[in-house]
Amino acid sequence: MSRRISPVIPGFGLTLGYTLVYLSLLVLIPLGAMFVHAAQLSWGEFWAIISAPRVLAALKLSFATAFAAAVINGIIGTLLAWALVRYTFPGRKVIDAMIDLPFALPTAVAGIALTALYAPAGPVGQIATWLGFKIAYTPLGITLALTFVTLPFVVRTLQPVLADIPREVEEAAACLGAKPFQVFRHILVPALLPAWLTGFALAFARGVGEYGSVIFIAGNMPMKTEILPLLIMVKLDQYDYTGATAIGVLMLVVSFILLLLINLLQRRIEKP
């Protein structure tokens, strides 16, 4: 007679059922409805919408700025996580709490604040103007806003992993004659990379869809600083629901492919 392995937490049937219902109501049905709505379009119509030069320009801008923001956070975020985990210094708890502020703040408020600061008349914008470049109302400004809203992702995914790497491992490596860079290259990077990729992917995905904080600093000039979510709003303001969902589907598919690639990459790193 085979023995049933009883899990530590009982009620698998109930929890799985709950999970499925919950995910369906919250994620699956709304996203599915979008595909169904977009399916009203013929393939030719769909193609005409998503291959319009304005949509392509916005697509390029949205994904490029989100990617740039994720890269910046990948570097700065690692630095922040490192400083917060590895050192004790006065005010560490306060700084640690500040990391989450971009999540708590309404994105529109962040957008207005950033614009006021980085617009040509703003305190930082003035310095930039004096140096001969513009921040607000350029792709640089969009990247800045996206960097702000996605800051917590990399920091918060790296922190626990960093804290879990035992000091002894590094010490052992050092005892065996590894130079600091070799310790970093062969001990820390492999341990951190999967979490880093997760943080990067989260930041990137969030940046692609971000609307509230970007809309004030972007300038919204067609073909130049118009983000993809704004084009969806534009379509909706013309009561063109199908056109809007077509762009939504496009974003979803592109994001999904990119996230899938990042996931596959992560798997390969985890089991060498």
Place this chain on the structure above:
Amino acid sequence: MSIRRFALAALASALITGPAAAATEILNVSYDPTRELYQEFNAAFNKHWTAQGKEAVTVQQSHGGSGKQARAVIDGLRADVVTLALAGDIDELNKLGKLIPADWQSRLPQSSTPYTSTIVFLVRKGNPEGIKDWDDLVKPGVEVITPNPKTSGGARWNFLAAWAFAQQKYGSEAKAQEFVEKLYKNVPVLDTGARGSTITFVNNQIGDVLLAWENEAFLALKEQGGDQFEIVAPSLSILAEPPVAVVDKNVDKKGTREVATAYLNYLYSEEGQRIAAKNFYRPRNEAVAAEYAKQFPQLKLVTIDQDFNGWKTAQPKFFNDGGIFDQIYQAQ
């Protein structure tokens, strides 16, 4: 408390408060710059309504971009009345939502527009660029701030005012298109709404001139104490007509038709008109208009119905995908 008893209690409280609250509450879904106007008007209406021996009514206000607000109502927001920036947006309540009849605009006086406004220029104190009329906006180096007509009702009035000026002065549609093309080349930022543009111009100090609703320009002047900006009235502008309507399907379901209708009618009363004028909207009532004549600059106004054949023609021609506004940016 057992679940059943809790459920019973919840149900009972819903039964008690539900209908009672519905009978005395109406929702006015409006666009952005009417916030101050309706706060004042709602208090006045309530006084007027209870003076007739009726039960006091709470008017909930909802504000946002005009198109967005219309969409919310179509998607199920239970508005009793809508007071939007363009007739075109209310038309969609008929077309997409079947919430009101097609002839809604003929149900109230003056094409259901109790107050009007127009588009004026707000410039920095002393008018350093010497901006007096639309021609000055297309000069090289002048920065013009206006929102995006694709997302803002106010911006559509701005666009059409510039178009009307160019067409009358230079005589052809082709010339008018050339003119607005030049004008939009001078626009460094396209905000999504009228308030956004005001913030860009006033707080972030971008641009030399803001194309604004007249009431919004006066409000900016009032808030800043008038020492940083001044209003310039162009030689010609457009009569902006933000209309109002009772949402039939919703009031019939909620049983609020009487109060909703009275609410909108009261906008036409002398007191309603005076409150509109105090909030820098141009009143329709001639006596009240005469009282406040000094407040509003005199200028030649074209109208959407006579000069553009109404929103039903203007919207697709100018602002829908592939329309003239898109062509301007496609050409660049």
